[in-house]
Amino acid sequence: MSTAMSRSAEKTPTEAPETTSGGRVYRPLTDIVETDAGVSLMLEMPGVAADDVDITLEDRVLTIHGRTSTTRPEKFELAYAEYGEGDYERAFTMSEEFDPDRIRAEMHNGVLTVTLPRAEAAKPRKIAVKQA
């Protein structure tokens, strides 16, 4: 990791499926770190409040959805644009089982941190093979 930001990663809109409202859905940039205690994900979702995030874990697929409200200031016309506004959605297939009740999520300055502690049951059990 460099000290100066020479390049800028940018969020990209997802291709399909389309939204019914016609708005764009962006794929949030994500960092994923694994420790012995579990996995944490950090997703960049600027403009999303903590109440507007949906996280679901079903069949090992973790889906994160964030809704934004447009920040269009009143009596202003957009003169120049480098980024678009829209909802965020991204899904990850987890390599192991996690307990959905123990997932913790925290929103801070537009970055959502999702922590999945490793489930006790998911720790490998060794099965002894008996000789016939």
Place this chain on the structure above:
Amino acid sequence: MLFPVYTNRSDPFALMRSMLRDFDRSFRPLASPSAFPPVNIWQGAEAVAITAELPGVEPADIEITVKEDVLTLSGERKAPEVPEGARWHRNERVFGKFSRAIRLPFAAGEDQIEARFTDGVLRIVVGRPEKDKPRKIEIKAA
């Protein structure tokens, strides 16, 4: 993309313009955001607003300075602290220092600037000074 046959022969470039417009729309929906942070600029009669996406930046780490008509937005995005022995699976986000200079359409005094930071989105509103506003001239009856 369907290009209609123009019946108006007086403007032979109408079709070409229409094609270029469609080309721009489909391939370049936004100005190329190569710099961090990406900014949107909004223009109003009384003020100019600048919004920037700065997820993961602490408000205390953002510095906004104005010198005549140049607004500079600088700061640092610190990398998250991870425990030792952690394995990175994905590293899409970028961290470090950033700086951007934006030229305003008018020279603004520091007291006319208001900045707000919510959910990783910075919004700066720069008020237009009185002397820059258009003056209405009344027409006297002769």
